[in-house]
Amino acid sequence: MGIVLDRPVDMHLHLRQGEMLKDVIPWSSRQFAGGVVMPNLTPPVDSGEKVDKYREEIEEALNGEAFKPLMTLFMRNYTYRELKEWRSKIFSIKLYPAGITTNSEAGVKKLEEIYPVLEIMEELKIPLSVHGETNGFVMEREREFAPIYLKLAKDFPNLPIIMEHISTIELVDLLEKAPNLYATITLHHLLFTLDDVVGGKLNPHFFCKPILKTPKDREALQNVVKSGHPKVMFGSDSAPHPLGGKLRGSAGVFSAPVILPLLTLFFRGDVATFQKFVSSNARENFKLNLPTKKVKIVEEQWQVPYIVGEVIPLLAGKILPFRIKNSK
Amino acid sequence: MGIVLDRPVDMHLHLRQGEMLKDVIPWSSRQFAGGVVMPNLTPPVDSGEKVDKYREEIEEALNGEAFKPLMTLFMRNYTYRELKEWRSKIFSIKLYPAGITTNSEAGVKKLEEIYPVLEIMEELKIPLSVHGETNGFVMEREREFAPIYLKLAKDFPNLPIIMEHISTIELVDLLEKAPNLYATITLHHLLFTLDDVVGGKLNPHFFCKPILKTPKDREALQNVVKSGHPKVMFGSDSAPHPLGGKLRGSAGVFSAPVILPLLTLFFRGDVATFQKFVSSNARENFKLNLPTKKVKIVEEQWQVPYIVGEVIPLLAGKILPFRIKNSK
Numbered sequence: 001m002g003i004v005l006d007r008p009v010d011m012h013l014h015l016r017q018g019e020m021l022k023d024v025i026p027w028s029s030r031q032f033a034g035g036v037v038m039p040n041l042t043p044p045v046d047s048g049e050k051v052d053k054y055r056e057e058i059e060e061a062l063n064g065e066a067f068k069p070l071m072t073l074f075m076r077n078y079t080y081r082e083l084k085e086w087r088s089k090i091f092s093i094k095l096y097p098a099g100i101t102t103n104s105e106a107g108v109k110k111l112e113e114i115y116p117v118l119e120i121m122e123e124l125k126i127p128l129s130v131h132g133e134t135n136g137f138v139m140e141r142e143r144e145f146a147p148i149y150l151k152l153a154k155d156f157p158n159l160p161i162i163m164e165h166i167s168t169i170e171l172v173d174l175l176e177k178a179p180n181l182y183a184t185i186t187l188h189h190l191l192f193t194l195d196d197v198v199g200g201k202l203n204p205h206f207f208c209k210p211i212l213k214t215p216k217d218r219e220a221l222q223n224v225v226k227s228g229h230p231k232v233m234f235g236s237d238s239a240p241h242p243l244g245g246k247l248r249g250s251a252g253v254f255s256a257p258v259i260l261p262l263l264t265l266f267f268r269g270d271v272a273t274f275q276k277f278v279s280s281n282a283r284e285n286f287k288l289n290l291p292t293k294k295v296k297i298v299e300e301q302w303q304v305p306y307i308v309g310e311v312i313p314l315l316a317g318k319i320l321p322f323r324i325k326n327s328k
Numbered sequence: 329m330g331i332v333l334d335r336p337v338d339m340h341l342h343l344r345q346g347e348m349l350k351d352v353i354p355w356s357s358r359q360f361a362g363g364v365v366m367p368n369l370t371p372p373v374d375s376g377e378k379v380d381k382y383r384e385e386i387e388e389a390l391n392g393e394a395f396k397p398l399m400t401l402f403m404r405n406y407t408y409r410e411l412k413e414w415r416s417k418i419f420s421i422k423l424y425p426a427g428i429t430t431n432s433e434a435g436v437k438k439l440e441e442i443y444p445v446l447e448i449m450e451e452l453k454i455p456l457s458v459h460g461e462t463n464g465f466v467m468e469r470e471r472e473f474a475p476i477y478l479k480l481a482k483d484f485p486n487l488p489i490i491m492e493h494i495s496t497i498e499l500v501d502l503l504e505k506a507p508n509l510y511a512t513i514t515l516h517h518l519l520f521t522l523d524d525v526v527g528g529k530l531n532p533h534f535f536c537k538p539i540l541k542t543p544k545d546r547e548a549l550q551n552v553v554k555s556g557h558p559k560v561m562f563g564s565d566s567a568p569h570p571l572g573g574k575l576r577g578s579a580g581v582f583s584a585p586v587i588l589p590l591l592t593l594f595f596r597g598d599v600a601t602f603q604k605f606v607s608s609n610a611r612e613n614f615k616l617n618l619p620t621k622k623v624k625i626v627e628e629q630w631q632v633p634y635i636v637g638e639v640i641p642l643l644a645g646k647i648l649p650f651r652i653k654n655s656k
């Protein structure tokens with residue numbers, strides 16, 4: 001008995017470096033055949049050389065486990081020659097639109113500075129991954145970004161644009177408004193709301209950006225995921241921070257250890273949709289080449305670790321009814 | 329030069345007990361001629377004897393400073409005889425409607441259990457202080473409580489009802505809908521929003537209940553305060569917690585040290601409205617008998633303390649342009 005998933009893939013993942021990378025990567029590599037690895041290191045991953053070096057560090061930390069790191073570049077003004085040369089090393093380029101104002105017109109103006117790169121990406125078929133938030137009020141930042149997504153999608157109709165970690169009903173609705181807009185959805189935005197951050201006691205382990213939203217937003221995410229929408233893909237945005245950093249206010253949820261056990265609960269036996277959300281949609285949309293790998297989840301009580309290295313996982317210490325059955 | 333306020337009063341204050349009381353009370357007693365002292369101790373203040381004992385502890389901690397503690401009782405099913413006997417000892421009875429559901433009809437039903445006490449209070453002219461929130465989504469709890477306030481006000485038209493620490497535009501609007509509805513507004517709800525809690529790094533020192541709301545809600549509070557609305561009174565809800573408690577998620581902002589310096593900034597020289605908000609409105613609405621006391625605020629740089637006993641104040645370490653000038 002149990003569920004078997006074919007080549008699950010995490011389309012948005014922070015693996016960090018050094019000791020933390022070694023601590024956290026087994027939790028992803030046991031559950032997934034691959035993952036899109038975000039480039040926000042210090043300094044950011046913004047060259048083919050840095051991609052190679054980071055991928056090698058990840059592969060070493062994998063210790064032989066079959067897991068394909070799908071590498072990304074941090075947005076800057078890349079030349080055609082650079083991207084042409086590095087195309088085969090990367091999956092996408094990640095844009096964090098820092099300094100985007102609440103005014104969406106000004107936001108687009110700012111974005112126009114990178115239009116030359118977007119043209120090159122469109123030609124080379126390099127997807128654009130976007131953290132879509134303005135600098136507005138925390139609950140509205142993502143909603144305010146919707147017109148910017150739409151303008152980008154219309155201005156570059158052949159550029160695949162991945163709206164990362166969408167958290168609002170407005171961005172769910174955008175999926176129907178442009179064929180080249182895709183979305184990733186995290187575990188925590190799918191299952192939780194702002195109530196889990198500030199509704200009872202203040203809980204830093206649910207604090208992330210985009211902030212967890214309203215029950216209505218969560219319902220919209222749940223509905224689109226349950227519908228098996230082909231442009232919606234799982235991306236955990238699992239973002240480990242040492243406990244000390246969390247206590248000083250760092251944003252990020254380390255969800256990696258609990259992903260497939262909690263999604264099993266969420267899908268309640270609808271394995272076909274589960275498979276689409278965590279694997280087939282992404283593989284079909286982006287022709288991903290992942291190692292052959294099946295992951296089995298069994299109904300067996302399992303306690304989430306209290307701490308992984310220096311990082312407190314989501315639902316630390318809780319007993320879950322499902323666990324990963326490691327294939328030997 | 330400077331501003332002189334006549335008998336400022338804090339209509340909602342948590343003074344705690346023991347060492348913490350001694351640590352925090354000077355910050356209130358230097359700035360105010362009196363304050364409404366909340367009864368949520370463990371165990372709660374729910375008898376005349378407990379009121380006497382708590383008032384004595386407060387008076388001892390005051391160390392001779394002229395400050396009148398306006399005592400309150402924690403709601404329970406008091407008899408007519410009890411309240412008649414204790415009337416002169418207390419200012420109001422505080423209701424924390426724990427267990428009120430998101431459904432306002434059910435909420436009122438639950439409230440009907442205390443209707444006998446409310447009848448007695450109405451007869452004895454004892455104001456009702458209410459923490460008005462349902463158990464709904466954190467950003468909507470107070471708005472959902474609005475119909476409950478309205479029903480209470482209609483069912484007991486001669487009972488003064490103080491909507492404590494209002495934080496939403498909906499509750500501002502209620503002030504016009506029933507003559508016996510009053511409101512207190514805190515410093516932090518007047519000046520800050522949810523952005524200060526979760527908009528940047530997570531900041532536990534801005535975390536409180538009701539949670540800080542949206543810019544639109546804050547604007548409504550600012551407008552009604554600037555209008556000098558006679559039913560709107562300052563109540564800090566200054567709620568000290570030891571740092572250890574804050575790091576474990578306790579809700580409460582310790583604003584006492586910065587109240588009048590920040591309100592001076594807010595009122596920008598409109599001393600008449602400032603005086604109404606922090607004193608005259610409350611004194612006229614409730615015929616308060618406060619010690620003769622004038623408090624002077626001068627334009628002089630002042631650094632907010634980093635810690636008061638074990639408590640981190642609001643804006644700890646910040647330099648403010650105004651300070652209290654202690655009268656001799």
